[in-house]
Amino acid sequence: MAFSVDSTLKELLADERAREVLRKHLGDRSNDPRINMVLYLSLRTIASFPEAGISQEKLKAIDEDLRKL
Template sequence: MALTAESTIAVLLANEQAKAILEKHLPGMTSDPRLKMAMGMTLKQIMPLSQGKITLSKIEAVAADLAAL
């Protein structure tokens, strides 16, 4: 199954390349302790909870890099 921005955080973190993409566009996200609560959510679902750190443009950049995998 292809990884996309609609994949859950848990699925993205389970793949080292996807995890690196998240860290590239959203520095510090993968080490944030609050991320454990969002494992079943997508980036768009956690965007409102991110205090502006996750934006639609960042999600689109992640999606573009994931599509290139």
């Protein structure tokens, strides 16, 4: 399966390699109580929420790493 920031968070978390990319760029947010609310959203959509704290530069870097998987 090809991954990108347009993949849902659930899809990304289901793959160990994609999880590592997220940890590399975002740290471990697996204990965030809000995670269940965004599982079915794409990472691009999640990044559009200010409280996510994901800049466009960081989103681009994540996308580049995900596409290499």
